Amino acid sequence: MITEKAPGKLYIAGEYAVLEQDCPALLVAVNQFVRVSISKSKTGTGLIHSKQYSQDSIHWIRQGSRMVIDNRDNPFEYILSAISFTERYCLEQNIKMNVYDLHVNSDLDSADGKKYGLGSSAAITVATVKAILRFYGVKLNNELVYKLSAISHYSVQGNGSAGDIAASVYGGWLAYQTFDKKWLKNELAHKSLSKVVKEAWPGLKIELLTPPEGMKLMIGWSQKPASTSRLVDETNAKKMDAPAEYKKFLQASRECVLKMVQGFEENNIDLIKQQIRVNRAILQHFAHVNHIAIEIPRLTKLINIAEKYGSAAKTSGAGNGDCGIVITDKSSDVDALENEWRKNGILPLNFHVHNIILSH
Template sequence: MITVSAPGKLMLMGEHAVVYGYPCLVTAVDRRLTVSMEEAADGEVTIDAPESNNTRFVAEAITLGTAAWGINHHGLHIATKSELGNYGLGSSAAATVATLKALAVLFQKEISDRELFELGRRVVVAVQGNGSGFDVAASVWGGTLYFADGGKTIQPIELEELPLLVAYSGVKADTVNLVAAVAQKRKQYPERVERVFESIGKLVLQAKEALMKQDWERFGKYMDFNQEYLRDLGVSTQKLESFISAAKHAGALGAKLSGAGGGDCVIALATKDKKQETRNALEEVGGEVLELVPNAEGVHP
């Protein structure tokens, strides 16, 4: 029996623009998805995933992984266990990466992180039709990453800390429809939307420099600017805005939605002296503050 786990993710900056090749910043979180795998003799591939709806990603990972690595087997028994819940923390990517890594370890295939990433992205695209790959990268490498050029550039950013609070809105984001809505807006207003994407791309570059210096005041301002562009794209909601406003009034240096929008999570940058006040403010407006730590370790047995 081989057991492998991969982390979930939080998008820090660059939502939606990343779909069109612009850069983003993403961090892995310490909530993980675990895959256990063993060979069987019944000729069947069985997947037991009681806590998630990621069996399609697991099954596709097995299909593409066995083909890519020339693996012949007489059956596999696979079980997953997830700490990621339905919070929009990248469970599909984590399931994909953990399954591929477990398959490689079980059949003693030496693969690089880059190979794992490329195959993982292929799995995600095969299942859902698109995918920029930043979530797969977070599950593979872990830590905090600068992701650019459609994944050609993946740069780890060394951080001692990342003082984030994460609040779930209680609403599940419909990522596929939100991405499609932004695509439609881009088709209707190509110049205007492209200008927004270009501005987000520039912000990400500036935020990367602030992050590397751990200049939290500057990074918080860039988060706020990014949120303004996400409002322009129409992916924020009244509920998310109430969370952001509450966090800012409580002393957070920056706050924004994380992910596709429409629901899921808000992230707030709160230093130690403002952390409890910010937490209280988010809970008072209905936020479920998640106990998780960013900048977590990548996939490992």
């Protein structure tokens, strides 16, 4: 049996703007994982099973090299998309297809099944791609896994930046800029998958960062799950209503994230904290103009409490629920901060940054 895992992620800064070309975001991988195990089927019928959706296992068979599934209604779309594109890639390398069982288990939800907002669909996609490549004996590298995962994920979600995919593949702290979606769509329509994966993708930038000495990331969970794809759809629909305003937002977000990256490069926690506050203000204005709820009252409370203890905080990701992130240094009283969070219905999550050993 082969088991592969991929970590969840949190956005630190640059949300919403990251959907556009040339607008960087900062993300971090956290030590909560999706694990995918794959083993050759003993029966000729394959099984896809998730501990989280145990009532809905999928059974499938091969017809030639095609995978044929015998139940339509399933919550496994990201897994199936990852299988489909990764197998297509393997077929192009003249690898003979096999029948296997795939088991998925995730830490990315709370015990009662609520989502923390750690990018579980991205982590599931990445872990599945890695497991299948390993199963078929294909040599793995981060770029191959990222590109196959990004294509698989995007083909299901239809929006997003694939920043969460990058965090799940590369781990640690990273600065990320998305690729040109129109270009990718056109390439996939006219070229083999192997060719597209080997090409340089216009606009794509992934840079690993080293955090300053003494900087600590804290995560607070609002206990209210949010739907990223729905929020992204809403803002995509509205961004053409005020193009000048939108352009200003992108410019401000870009400058803020680049300054934050500078903070990493210069080992300057104060600069990072200052830009976290700037990014919060930029997102608040963006939410106000677009009439969307990014910073719900519970998240505002989370941020205000963190600020009271000398830390810098903001929403993480699409907002409207999920998590808030806090940057602290040695001067912050972390215990007092967490106690006050708990009194206000905010759950401190004891997760840490997960670094992955690089492969080229």
